[in-house]
Amino acid sequence: MDSLFYLLVKDSQVTGAYLIDQNGEYLYCYQESMKVGYNMRDQDWYRMLTDSISVDTCYASGLHGKEYLVNDDKKQCISLIFPVQSEESYWFGADAYLVFDISLNFILDSGGEEMQFALIDAGDQWYTEQDLELSEEEKKMIVQGAGETEGFFNEELSGNRVAVSTNTGMFGWKLVGIRQMQEITELKATLLAALGFALLAAILLTLFLAGKISGWLMRPMNRLIEECNQISKGEEHVEFSRKESLEVSFLSDTIKKMVENIVSLTKRSVEEEKKLAEEKMRVLQHQINPHFLNNVLQAIKALAIEKETEKISAMTTLLGHMMAYSVYEPYEYVELETELDYIKKYVELQNLRYDNRIFYQISCEKEARKVKIPKLILQPLIENAIEHGATPENLLSIDISAETDQNEVVILINDNGKGISRTDLEELNRQLKKGEALRQKKSIGILNVNERLRRVFGNEYGVEILPGSHKGTTIIVRIPKGEGYESIVSR
Numbered sequence: 001m002d003s004l005f006y007l008l009v010k011d012s013q014v015t016g017a018y019l020i021d022q023n024g025e026y027l028y029c030y031q032e033s034m035k036v037g038y039n040m041r042d043q044d045w046y047r048m049l050t051d052s053i054s055v056d057t058c059y060a061s062g063l064h065g066k067e068y069l070v071n072d073d074k075k076q077c078i079s080l081i082f083p084v085q086s087e088e089s090y091w092f093g094a095d096a097y098l099v100f101d102i103s104l105n106f107i108l109d110s111g112g113e114e115m116q117f118a119l120i121d122a123g124d125q126w127y128t129e130q131d132l133e134l135s136e137e138e139k140k141m142i143v144q145g146a147g148e149t150e151g152f153f154n155e156e157l158s159g160n161r162v163a164v165s166t167n168t169g170m171f172g173w174k175l176v177g178i179r180q181m182q183e184i185t186e187l188k189a190t191l192l193a194a195l196g197f198a199l200l201a202a203i204l205l206t207l208f209l210a211g212k213i214s215g216w217l218m219r220p221m222n223r224l225i226e227e228c229n230q231i232s233k234g235e236e237h238v239e240f241s242r243k244e245s246l247e248v249s250f251l252s253d254t255i256k257k258m259v260e261n262i263v264s265l266t267k268r269s270v271e272e273e274k275k276l277a278e279e280k281m282r283v284l285q286h287q288i289n290p291h292f293l294n295n296v297l298q299a300i301k302a303l304a305i306e307k308e309t310e311k312i313s314a315m316t317t318l319l320g321h322m323m324a325y326s327v328y329e330p331y332e333y334v335e336l337e338t339e340l341d342y343i344k345k346y347v348e349l350q351n352l353r354y355d356n357r358i359f360y361q362i363s364c365e366k367e368a369r370k371v372k373i374p375k376l377i378l379q380p381l382i383e384n385a386i387e388h389g390a391t392p393e394n395l396l397s398i399d400i401s402a403e404t405d406q407n408e409v410v411i412l413i414n415d416n417g418k419g420i421s422r423t424d425l426e427e428l429n430r431q432l433k434k435g436e437a438l439r440q441k442k443s444i445g446i447l448n449v450n451e452r453l454r455r456v457f458g459n460e461y462g463v464e465i466l467p468g469s470h471k472g473t474t475i476i477v478r479i480p481k482g483e484g485y486e487s488i489v490s491r
């Protein structure tokens with residue numbers, strides 16, 4: 001928390017930083033001083049944001065004044081709020097809040113004199129640090145255009161200027177940029193001239209080279225075309241003859257290898273598609289475990305008999321969130337923090353069944369939160385820990401953490417349950433290493449998770465199971481991050 005605090009307050013655009021307790025009283029101020037005895041919960045924007053905080057992440061406010069400062073300069077700003085939580089907590093709950101005020105000119109700074117910027121709030125109030133020289137009619141025209149258009153809206157203004165405006169999608173704001181039409185025209189002319197020169201040079205060079213090499217290439221190229229025509233007719237075994245031209249010969253060898261690879265890949269693709277279809281069906285069948293669903297419904301029935309309406313409401317609400325998340329687009333990739341939020345709801349639902357005998361803690365490094373993983377990849381692992389560790393007599397502790405390690409994201413799941421025998425552990429890790437899943441009847445959830453990860457990211461990633469440091473089990477999930485990762489998950 002200290003490193004985050006001092007890192008942000010070093011930014012010149014951060015006009016003030018404050019540490020506020022749960023009751024709205026300030027504990028510490030930096031750069032600016034708050035009024036003695038002022039309660040931040042008197043600020044509507046602050047109260048609405050802190051009351052809605054449910055995840056350990058950053059929250060942004062809309063435009064607001066700074067009446068809480070001793071030296072109120074009457075300028076509006078935007079604030080960022082970071083919840084602060086004790087490391088010893090088993091569930092999320094903010095103990096205090098870090099608040100940073102961001103000056104408006106940081107948002108409207110164009111980085112030069114070419115473009116002027118303005119911000120329009122939901123009430124059509126204009127905010128800018130520059131003299132835009134706009135008439136009231138032009139302002140109304142810009143506001144109307146930005147509100148009616150989802151993308152960018154262009155409009156010519158007086159003084160040979162053009163305005164570009166758009167609806168930002170945040171707090172009902174609209175962003176406006178104004179620039180001289182002459183600058184755009186000059187830039188367009190320069191680009192057209194450069195393009196024309198490059199096109200002319202390319203045409204001349206092409207004509208020169210075509211005259212030199214057409215005769216030398218035509219004979220071997222014609223033979224290559226005939227061989228390719230045979231392939232296009234569906235013939236798999238075509239003999240490619242040697243060509244006089246080194247370049248055409250290289251092209252011929254490349255096409256030959258490509259044809260061989262296509263034939264081989266076609267055969268493999270049929271087999272892989274069959275296995276993938278079977279795997280998807282098994283994964284879909286295990287997204288919502290029928291045994292778990294039956295237990296939840298039986299628990300709700302028992303609560304109804306006891307007239308425990310609050311617990312019934314909580315369980316049905318959590319179950320509804322889980323069903324919506326798991327059934328809708330089941331093979332979509334999601335951010336890690338989204339999956340962890342789903343896991344939180346899942347454990348809370350299980351905790352209602354076990355009379356709050358499950359203690360859990362979820363933590364995730366900031367760098368790992370936006371990493372994308374296959375949807376519902378963690379639930380079978382948590383379900384396994386609860387199924388084999390939670391009993392009506394004992395307390396179960398589950399610790400879930402995600403951290404980065406060089407080019408990997410490592411997810412650790414520790415529990416204090418009864419653990420796995422040495423023999424079963426060795427056999428299970430052997431199956432995980434070999435990628436066995438479809439033919440297994442035991443530990444199908446863990447094995448399917450491992451198989452899905454290996455198919456998406458490669459055999460060097462997946463699941464590993466270790467005995468806990470004292471008792472219970474430790475599950476390690478490894479996924480990649482960094483260069484090339486986005487292209488992998490977008491397949």
